[in-house]
Amino acid sequence: MSGPRPVVLSGPSGAGKSTLLKRLMKDYEGVFGFSVSHTTRNPRPGEEDGKDYHFVTREKMQEGIDNEDFIENAEFSGNMYGTSKSSIEDVQAQNLICILDVDIQGVKNIKKTDLNPIYISIQPPSLEILEKRLRDRQTETEESLQKRLEAARIDMELSKEPGVFDLIIINDDLEEAYELLKSALMEEIQKVQDANE
Ligand SMILES: Nc1ncnc2c1ncn2[C@@H]1O[C@H](COP(=O)(O)OP(=O)(O)OP(=O)(O)O)[C@@H](O)[C@H]1O
Numbered sequence: 001m002s003g004p005r006p007v008v009l010s011g012p013s014g015a016g017k018s019t020l021l022k023r024l025m026k027d028y029e030g031v032f033g034f035s036v037s038h039t040t041r042n043p044r045p046g047e048e049d050g051k052d053y054h055f056v057t058r059e060k061m062q063e064g065i066d067n068e069d070f071i072e073n074a075e076f077s078g079n080m081y082g083t084s085k086s087s088i089e090d091v092q093a094q095n096l097i098c099i100l101d102v103d104i105q106g107v108k109n110i111k112k113t114d115l116n117p118i119y120i121s122i123q124p125p126s127l128e129i130l131e132k133r134l135r136d137r138q139t140e141t142e143e144s145l146q147k148r149l150e151a152a153r154i155d156m157e158l159s160k161e162p163g164v165f166d167l168i169i170i171n172d173d174l175e176e177a178y179e180l181l182k183s184a185l186m187e188e189i190q191k192v193q194d195a196n197e
């Protein structure tokens with residue numbers, strides 16, 4: 001039997017991907033597994049190595065890329081990010097729905113692989129609201145914030161191209177966005193729950 005389809009969650013930094021994802025994983029314990037990416041950025045307060053990301057140096061990351069350890073990698077806001085093959089395999093080996101949180105470059109590159117995920121984009125209601133959310137989050141320097149807003153403009157344009165995403169959710173009201181995300185994934189959630197009965 002083939003396992004559940006993976007899910008790619010994308011969308012501008014600050015749109016609310018992690019917020020929605022954390023809630024989903026809490027509400028459906030034992031159903032989802034997060035594909036832990038590698039990054040060269042510094043950890044934020046509260047982030048754990050191996051749980052939120054594998055925090056690595058540029059040298060280490062480049063070594064992994066050269067060894068073909070990654071299914072995709074990208075430069076985002078001055079740092080390297082990538083999804084290792086093993087991060088996906090670890091989740092799929094447990095028959096869980098593998099969730100990947102990647103930027104739009106990651107989406108384009110994953111489309112060239114045979115992963116066959118469900119592609120969902122989480123979008124902010126506007127660039128102005130996105131900026132406010134990012135500022136309020138207090139995780140970025142002014143320079144990094146400006147880079148993320150520039151990347152967001154590109155993301156918001158590219159995401160509109162037909163066929164890139166299976167679903168685009170505008171995260172205005174969090175409850176509504178969460179309900180939409182949950183319903184989009186219910187068929188896969190059910191598969192995992194049925195297999196565990
Ligand atoms: N619907 C919402 N209304 C108001 N604030 C929200 C909403 N959704 C998320 N937020 C807040 O916006 C901020 C950014 O959300 P979050 O960190 O989940 O974004 P993200 O897409 O995961 O960003 P990144 O890609 O940088 O990790 C957080 O402080 C979060 O609490």
Ligand SMILES: Nc1nc2c(ncn2[C@@H]2O[C@H](COP(=O)(O)O)[C@@H](O)[C@H]2O)c(=O)[nH]1
Nearest residue numbers: 013037074076081082083101102103105106
């Ligand atoms: N292409 C990839 N993009 C990734 C990966 N892991 C995270 N991301 C994206 O980077 C930005 C910034 O994330 P942050 O944690 O520094 O705020 C965001 O859009 C993520 O979706 C990855 O492995 N590959």
